Amino acid sequence: xxxxxxxxxTIDVPPGTTIxxxxxxxxxxxxxxxxxxxxxxxxxxxxxxxxxxVTKTSEQNPRGMPxxxxxxxxxxxxxxxxxxxxxxxxxxxRKGVVELLLINHPLDCPVCDQAGECHLQDLSYEHGAATTxxxxxxxxxxxxxxxxxxxxxxTRCILCYRCVYTADQLTDGRVHGIINRGDAxxxxxxxxxxxxxxxxxxxxxxxPVGALTDRTxxxxxxxxxxxxxxxxxxxxxxxxKVTLWFQGEEVLRVTGRKDQYGEVEEFICNTxxxxxxxxxxxVVEGHRRIDTHSVIAQNHLPYELDxxxxxxxxxx
Amino acid sequence: MSxxxxxTEHIDKPEITGIEGYIKHGGYRAVEKALKKMxxxxxxxxxxxxxxxxxxxxxxxTGMKWSFIFKGNDKPRYLLCNADESEPGTFKDRLLMExxxxxxxEGMIASSFALGVKTAYIYIxxxxxxxxHILQKAIDEAYAKGYLGENxxxxxxxxxxxxxxxxxxxxxxxxxxxIESLEGKRGNPRIKPPFPAVEGLWGCPTIVNNVETICKVxxxxxxxxxxxxxxxxxxxxxxxxxxxxGNINKPGVYEIELGVPVEExxxxxxxxxxxKGGKQLKALVPGGSSVPILPNRxxxxxxxxxxxxxxYESLSDGGFPxxxxxxxxxxxxFDEDQCIVRNTWNFSRFYHxxxxxxxxxxxxxxxxxxxxxxxxxxxxxxxEDIDLLWDVQRKIEGNxxxxxxxxxxxxxxAAIRHFRDEFxxxxxxxxxxxxxxxxxxxxxEPIEQVTA
Ligand SMILES: Cc1cc2nc3c(=O)[nH]c(=O)nc-3n(C[C@H](O)[C@H](O)[C@H](O)COP(=O)(O)O)c2cc1C
Ligand code: SF4
Ligand code: SF4
Ligand code: FES
Numbered sequence: 001x002x003x004x005x006x007x008x009x010t011i012d013v014p015p016g017t018t019i020x021x022x023x024x025x026x027x028x029x030x031x032x033x034x035x036x037x038x039x040x041x042x043x044x045x046x047x048x049x050x051x052x053x054v055t056k057t058s059e060q061n062p063r064g065m066p067x068x069x070x071x072x073x074x075x076x077x078x079x080x081x082x083x084x085x086x087x088x089x090x091x092x093x094r095k096g097v098v099e100l101l102l103i104n105h106p107l108d109c110p111v112c113d114q115a116g117e118c119h120l121q122d123l124s125y126e127h128g129a130a131t132t133x134x135x136x137x138x139x140x141x142x143x144x145x146x147x148x149x150x151x152x153x154x155t156r157c158i159l160c161y162r163c164v165y166t167a168d169q170l171t172d173g174r175v176h177g178i179i180n181r182g183d184a185x186x187x188x189x190x191x192x193x194x195x196x197x198x199x200x201x202x203x204x205x206x207x208p209v210g211a212l213t214d215r216t217x218x219x220x221x222x223x224x225x226x227x228x229x230x231x232x233x234x235x236x237x238x239x240x241k242v243t244l245w246f247q248g249e250e251v252l253r254v255t256g257r258k259d260q261y262g263e264v265e266e267f268i269c270n271t272x273x274x275x276x277x278x279x280x281x282x283v284v285e286g287h288r289r290i291d292t293h294s295v296i297a298q299n300h301l302p303y304e305l306d307x308x309x310x311x312x313x314x315x316x
Numbered sequence: 317m318s319x320x321x322x323x324t325e326h327i328d329k330p331e332i333t334g335i336e337g338y339i340k341h342g343g344y345r346a347v348e349k350a351l352k353k354m355x356x357x358x359x360x361x362x363x364x365x366x367x368x369x370x371x372x373x374x375x376x377x378t379g380m381k382w383s384f385i386f387k388g389n390d391k392p393r394y395l396l397c398n399a400d401e402s403e404p405g406t407f408k409d410r411l412l413m414e415x416x417x418x419x420x421x422e423g424m425i426a427s428s429f430a431l432g433v434k435t436a437y438i439y440i441x442x443x444x445x446x447x448x449h450i451l452q453k454a455i456d457e458a459y460a461k462g463y464l465g466e467n468x469x470x471x472x473x474x475x476x477x478x479x480x481x482x483x484x485x486x487x488x489x490x491x492x493x494x495i496e497s498l499e500g501k502r503g504n505p506r507i508k509p510p511f512p513a514v515e516g517l518w519g520c521p522t523i524v525n526n527v528e529t530i531c532k533v534x535x536x537x538x539x540x541x542x543x544x545x546x547x548x549x550x551x552x553x554x555x556x557x558x559x560x561x562g563n564i565n566k567p568g569v570y571e572i573e574l575g576v577p578v579e580e581x582x583x584x585x586x587x588x589x590x591x592k593g594g595k596q597l598k599a600l601v602p603g604g605s606s607v608p609i610l611p612n613r614x615x616x617x618x619x620x621x622x623x624x625x626x627x628y629e630s631l632s633d634g635g636f637p638x639x640x641x642x643x644x645x646x647x648x649x650f651d652e653d654q655c656i657v658r659n660t661w662n663f664s665r666f667y668h669x670x671x672x673x674x675x676x677x678x679x680x681x682x683x684x685x686x687x688x689x690x691x692x693x694x695x696x697x698x699x700e701d702i703d704l705l706w707d708v709q710r711k712i713e714g715n716x717x718x719x720x721x722x723x724x725x726x727x728x729x730a731a732i733r734h735f736r737d738e739f740x741x742x743x744x745x746x747x748x749x750x751x752x753x754x755x756x757x758x759x760x761e762p763i764e765q766v767t768a
Contacts, residue, residue, distance in 0.1 A: 045507040046675050048715055067714040073507050096711030100680040133704055136687045159673065178502070181485070182671035183683040 002078035006052075007086045019071035019082055020050055024261065029085050032094075032123050034101070034208050035160035036072035037263055043165050044072035047158065048097050049123060053090050056081035068093055091127070098128040104139050104183065105209065106155050114210030116223040116295040119262060120158065139183070146176070146189050149201060149215050149274050154186050157211035163187065163203035170199045170267055187211070198237055201273040205256045205264045216274050217245075217253040224295045226252055228288035233281055237269035243288050244279075251277045260291070319586075320547060322535045322555045323528070324571040327415045333450070335457040338418040346534035347463055350426045351471045354537075359430035363533065365541025367553035372398055372489075372526030373604065373644040374719075375628050384513040385431055386521040394522040395433040396498065397424060397530055399440040400482055400489035403604035404666055405646030408557035409527035411569045413440070413447045417454035421477065423530035425463060426537055428475050431523055435476045438527075439494050442484035451479045486670040490718050491524040492516075493672065504674045505718035526644075528557055549575030552627035556642070562649035565589035578602070578624045578631075579616040582649065596652040599735075602631050603643020605663045606723030608730030609656070610640050637733065656738050657749075660731040661689035667724035678721040681712040685728055692739060695746030702739045706732050 001012040004022050007029045013022045021038070023030045031052055036044030044050075050072045054065040059079030068090060071082070084090060102124060109115045141154035159178065164187075167174045176189040204212045226245040233240045245253040254273045256264035276282070290297045331337030338344070350359050364379030385393060397420065401409045413420060420438070428436045440448050455477055458464045466474045480498060482488045488497045492506035495517050516522020532554060536544050545553045552574040561567045564582065566589035572581065581587045582597065591597055600615045601607060618624050619638040624631065626642070633639020650659070668686040673679040688705050691697055709725035716722070732739060742749045 045717060048675050048677055048717075051715060070507075070717075093711070093715055097676055097715065100684070100711060101676050103680045103684065134684060136684075158676065159679065161674075178673075180673070181487075182668060182673040183679050185673035185679065 002076055002080075004076040004078075004080045004082065006082045007084050013076060017076055019052060019054075019069075019074050019076055019080075020044075022076055023071065023082075023084065030261075031071045031084050032119070032127065033072055033261070034119055034123065034158060035162060037162050037165070037206055038261075039263055039267070040162060040165040040206070041169060043162060045070050047101070047160055049094060049101070049127075051090060051093050051097070053083040053087040054080060055083055055087075094127045095129055098124050099132070099134075101158050102128065102132065103134050104155075105158060106138065108156070112153075112156065112210035113213045113218055113223075114156075114207075117262075118210060119208040141186070145215065147200070149270065150204060151213045151215050151218065152187060153211050153213065155211075156209045157187055157207075158209055159185055159187070160208055162206040162208065163212055166203050166206050166267075167200070170202055171197045173197070176203075198269045198271070199267060201270045202256065202264065202267045205258070205267075208262070214253060214255075214273075216277070220252045221247055228290060228296065230257060230285040230288050231282040232285065233272065233276065233283065235269060235272055238272060239266045239268070240272055241266055242268055242272055242282075244282060244284065246279075249279060251279055251282075257288070319573050320555065321571045322544075322547075323412060323416075323419065323531050323557065324569075327411070332416050332418075333454075335418055335454065335461060338416070342538075343418055344422055344463060346537035347422055347425050347429075348469065350429050350537050351469055351473050356430045356432055359426060359533075359537060362536050362541035363430070366532075366536045366544035367541075367548075367551060368529065368532055368536065368544065369552070369628065370526055371528035371532075371556065371644070373403065373606075375642065378525065378529055381513065381525075382427075382431060382523060384511070385523055386514040387432075389521075391520040392435065393431055393433045394517045394520060395424065395428045395431055395436040396491075396494060396517065396522060396524045397436070397438040397527055398489060398491065398494060398524050399438050399444070399527045400486075400494060401444070401527070402441055402484075402486040402489050402670075403606060403644050403646055404663065405561060405601060405648045406559055406604045406644040407561075408559040408569050408645055410444060410447060411557070412527055412531050413444070413451060417451050418458070419531045419534065420451070420527055421454055421458050421463070423533040424477055425458075425468070425475055426533050427523075427525070427530055428477075429473055433523075434474060435478070437498060437517075438477070438479040439488070439498055440479060440481055441488075442481050445481060448479055448481055455479065485672075486666075487672045487718075487720060490720060492718070494524060495522065502672075504672050505720070507717055547573055549625065549627050550629055552629060552642075556626070556645055558626070558645045558647050560588050560647040560649070562647075563592045563595065563651035563654065564649045565592055572626055574625075574627045576626045577616070578626055581626055581647075582615075588647075588649065591649065591651050593651070597649065598652045598654060599650040599656060601640070601646070601648040601650075601727075602626075603641045604646030605648075605666065606726060607641040607643040608639070608726050609659075609734065610638075610730075611734040614638055614734075640730070655693075656731050656735040657689065657742050658693050660728055661686065661693045663727045664689050664724070667720070671720065671724070675717045675721070677712045678716045678724065681708055681721075682724045684708050685712075685724070689728075692742045693749065695742075695750040697739075697743045697746070699740070699743050701743070702732060702736065705739075 006023050009026050011026050031050040034047035034049050051068040052071045056062050058077035144152045164177050167176050179188045204214050229244050231244045242254050243257050244251045256268045326332045326341045360382045368378045369375040424436050485503050487493045488503040490505045493503040497503040512522040548554050555571050559569050570587050583590045600610045618633050619636045628642045631640050631642045664686040668682040671678045671682045688701050709728040712721045713725040
C-alpha cells in the first residue's frame with residue numbers, strides 16, 4: 001500500500017485515497033472541509049479551506065507541487081510528503097480563505113440556528129483572524145421559505161454546493177441549484193418552486209452553516225440546551241436511524257446521525273425528520289456521543305474539575 | 317519590408333472567404349495530403365517537430381498535448397476549437413474566422429484526423445453570432461465539396477463538424493468550463509485531474525485548442541514541421557497574431573514572426589506606427605488583460621538589459637517578477653496620459669463580473685479588489701488600501717480551482733509593483749484624481765509629472 005507522510009506522521013493507505021482522507025485515517029491535524037462531503041459524489045475542491053502543501057510529490061518525483069493543493073480532491077502517491085499545519089504558507093492561505101468566506105457571512109451566530117454546530121464558526125475560531133479588514137456593504141437577502149419544511153437564509157450561505165449535490169443525488173427531479181455568477185451567485189429553487197420530495201430535508205443536514213434551516217425547529221431552542229439521543233424506528237423509506245434532540249420529554253428536532261467530521265452517516269427521509277416528533281414514535285437507544293470540544297457537550301457530559309494543588313511558597 | 321505570413325497572406329482578398337477562392341489560393345491541400353498520404357501519428361509528429369505552442373494564452377506545446385490523448389479505451393474522442401475569445405484586448409481569432417473561415421475548417425479536419433476524432437466542435441463566443449453564420453456557411457460548403465461528412469475525399473476517414481455558440485461568459489473560454497458549457501451545464505471549470513485529454517467532453521478523451529493554433533496546422537502539414545520550426549526564435553517558433561490596441565497610430569491585428577523586438581513592433585510603420593500624437597510610452601500590457609503590465613523602463617528592455625522581444629521567453633523575462641507574458645497576444649499600449657489605477661480598476665471590474673463563483677478566494681476576492689480600486693480611483697482611498705490590495709491578490713493567486721484566479725490577481729500585483737507611486741498619488745490627491753478627464757484628449761494632470 002502506498003505510504004504518505006502528513007505533518008511528519010507516516011501511514012499506509014489504499015491506492016486512490018485523497019490526502020484529506022489519509023489525514024482522517026491518521027486522525028490528527030485533519031484539514032478542515034467546508035465543501036467536501038464523503039457521502040456526496042463529486043463534492044469538494046471548491047471552498048479551498050483544505051489547502052495543503054505537497055513538499056514531495058512521490059517516490060519517483062521528489063520535487064514538491066508548485067502550488068498549494070486542495071487535499072480533498074488530490075490523491076496520494078507513494079512516498080508523498082504533505083504539510084498541513086506544519087506549513088506557515090498553508091496556515092496563512094487558510095487564514096486568507098476564512099477571511100474571504102466571512103466577507104459575505106453575517107456574524108449573526110447569536111440568533112443563527114446552526115450556532116454550536118457550525119463548521120464555519122469552528123473554522124474561524126481555529127484558523128481565522130480576530131478582526132476584519134473588509135469595510136464595504138455586505139450582501140443582504142430576504143429569508144425564503146422553500147416549501148413547508150425548509151427556510152433559506154442566503155446571507156449565511158458559503159456556496160459550498162453540498163445541498164446541490166444532495167438534491168441531485170438523493171432526490172428526484174431536482175429543482176434547486178445555483179444561479180448567477182461570482183459573488184452574485186446564490187442558491188435558488190427553479191423559479192418559485194419548492195423542494196418537495198421525500199429526502200429533501202437532508203439538504204439541511206449537509207449545510208455546513210446556518211443557511212438552510214429546519215422550519216419545524218427554528219428558534220425552539222439553542223442546540224446546547226437540547227439533549228441528543230440516538231433512536232430508530234421502522235421506516236419503509238430510509239434506515240430510520242436518527243438523532244432525536246430532546247428538551248425534557250419533548251422531541252424538538254430530528255436529524256441524521258453525524259460522524260466525527262459532521263457528515264451524515266445515513267440520509268433519512270422527511271417522514272422521520274419532520275413528521276414523527278413524538279417520543280413514542282421512536283425506540284430510543286441512548287445518549288449520542290458528542291465530542292467534548294463541542295459546545296453541544298456543555299450541560300451534558302459529566303466532567304470533573306482538575307484538582308489543583310497550589311504550591312505554597314516556603315518562607316526562606 | 318514585408319515578412320512571412322502564414323495565416324494572413326491572402327486575408328485581404330475578398331474571394332478567400334468562399335470555398336472556391338480558398339481552394340484557388342492553395343486551400344485544402346493539407347487535407348488531401350494528410351488523409352491520402354499520411355498516417356494520423358505522422359501528422360502529430362510533424363506538429364511536434366514544428367514546436368507549435370498553443371495560441372490561446374498558456375502556450376503549451378500543441379504536439380505534446382495531442383500525444384496525451386488517451387487511447388486506452390474505445391470511447392469516441394473529441395476535438396474542440398476554442399473560439400470563445402473573451403480576454404479583454406484580444407481580438408485576433410475573429411479575424412481568421414471572419415475573413416478566412418475555411419482555414420479553420422481545414423485545420424479542424426487535419427487535426428481531427430491526427431487525433432482519431434469523428435466529431436468535432438467549434439465553440440464560439442455568443443457575441444460572435446454573425447461569425448457563427450459565416451462559419452456555418454463555410455461548413456456547409458465543405459460538406460458539399462466532400463471535405464466533411466462520410467468518407468472524406470473517398471478515404472475511409474469521416475468527420476462531422478459543428479459550430480456551437482456559447483453564452484457569452486469569459487470563463488467559458490477556460491477549457492474545462494467550455495466542456496461543461498458544451499454539455500449544457502453552467503460554465504464552471506472542472507477540477508483537474510482528470511485532464512480533458514483523458515476525460516473531457518461526455519467523459520471521453522478530448523483536446524481543446526485555440527482557433528489560431530488550429531489554423532497553423534495546414535501550413536505545418538504542407539511545408540513540414542521543420543520549416544515551421546525554423547521561423548521565429550528559440551522555443552517560440554512560427555508566427556503569432558497580435559491584436560494591438562490602445563494609444564497607437566495603427567491599431568489592428570498583425571501577424572508577426574516571433575522574435576520581433578517589442579520596440580520595433582510599437583514604433584515601425586509596418587506595425588503599430590508609434591504612439592498616437594507623438595506622446596510618451598508609459599506602459600504596456602503585452603498579452604491580454606490577465607498578464608502583468610510592464611512599465612516604460614521594462615518595455616523595450618528586460619530586467620537584464622537585453623532587448624525585449626515578442627516571444628514567450630523574452631516577455632516572461634526568464635521568470636523575473638518584472639516580466640510579463642505573451643499570453644493570447646492582446647497588446648495594449650498606454651501613453652503618458654493614461655491612469656494606471658483607473659485601468660487596473662477597469663480590469664478588476666471585469667474579473668469581478670466574470671468569476672464563475674465556484675471557489676471562495678476568487679468569488680469573494682475579485683469583488684473585494686474591485687471595490688478597493690474603485691474607492692481609490694474615486695478619491696476615497698487610504699494609504700493602507702495599497703497593502704490591503706496587495707494582500708488580497710496574494711490570497712487569490714495560486715489558491716483557486718482554475719487559472720482565472722491568477723488572471724484576476726496578476727494585473728493588480730504588477731500595477732502595484734511598478735506603479736505604487738501612482739496609487740499613493742491617488743490617496744494623497746483625491747480631488748485631482750477624481751477631476752481628471754479620462755480618455756478625452758489630454759487629461760488635466762499627467763500622472764508622471766506629479767510627485768507625491
Ligand atoms: C479564464 C480563462 C479564459 C480563457 N479564455 C480562452 C479563450 O477565450 N480562448 C482560448 O483559446 N483559450 C482560452 N483560455 C485558455 C484555454 O483554457 C486553453 O488553454 C486553450 O484553449 C488551449 O488551446 P491552445 O493549447 O491552442 O492554446 C482561457 C483560460 C482561462 C483560464
Ligand atoms: S445553502 Fe448551505 S449547503 Fe447549500 S451551498 Fe449554501 S452553505 Fe452550502
Ligand atoms: S478561480 Fe474563479 S473562475 Fe475559476 S473556478 Fe474558481 S471561482 Fe470559478
Ligand atoms: S473541502 Fe477541499 S476545497 Fe472544500
